[in-house]
Amino acid sequence: MPIGPRFPQVLSSASEGADWAWAELYRDLSPSLLRYLASQGAVDPEDCLGECFVHMVRRLSAFTGDETAFRAWAFTIARSRLVDSWRSAGRRPVRPSGNVAETLDLYQHHPAADGALDQREAVRAVLDQLTPDQRSVLLLRVLDQFSVAETAAIMGKSEGAVKVLQNRALTALRRRLDPTGKRSSAPRRAAL
Known part of the structure; x- marks a missing residue:
């Protein structure tokens, strides 16, 4: 949930060391960052999240931009901490540790309904x-x-590589959801 029009004030106060501002930034960013870290196989997602915020505190004075840029900056830091956690573990996991759906459920803002x-x-x-x-x-x-x-x-890749990855992921989703391989008569949506 974005902070909105108050973001410049919150960011300014955080750069001055105001605890309430950091608490607000943490409440806003931590669920998404933690979900991202856990789903990508961070060795210890909570520890990695803590390292992200430590890095943000240390480097906040170098940040310039709006709330959208700040979110992207935070995810870039999370991606770097994730890679560091893989390196310190001595490997890059092929699959995230544990069940991906359970991990996503654990770090969602809202619990999933029983019917889902x-x-x-x-x-x-x-x-x-x-x-x-x-x-x-x-x-x-x-x-x-x-x-x-x-x-x-955030990922340190080219826009073309992101489009290819997204296309391949969506193709895998389509195959999984329609294992017969038949094409739907509905028009394909443009890439996100």
Whole structure:
């Protein structure tokens, strides 16, 4: 949930060390960042989130931009901390640790309704088949609503690479949701 018109005041107060401002930034960003880190297989998502905020506190004076740019900056830091956690573990996981759907449920803003169990299972099955980068692109583009350019900057990839990853992930989703391989008569939506 964006902070909105108060963001410049919150950011200014945070740069001056106001605890209330950092608490507000944390409340705003932590659920999305934690979901992202956990779904990408961070060794310890909570620890990685803490490192993200420590990094933000140390480097806030170098940040310039609006709220959208700040969110992208925070996710870029999260991506760097994620890569660091993979390196410190001595490997890059092919799959996130644990069940992806359970991880996403754990870090969602709102708990899933009981009637959505089948949908969650379908999402889990599809997400388990995607590569970490494909999962990352879908989470950043769909759930966190970043643009292609912002997603590319966060992931350290070109916009073309993000589009390819998104296309491949969506193709995998289509295959999984329609295993017969028949094309729907409905027109294809443009890429997000």
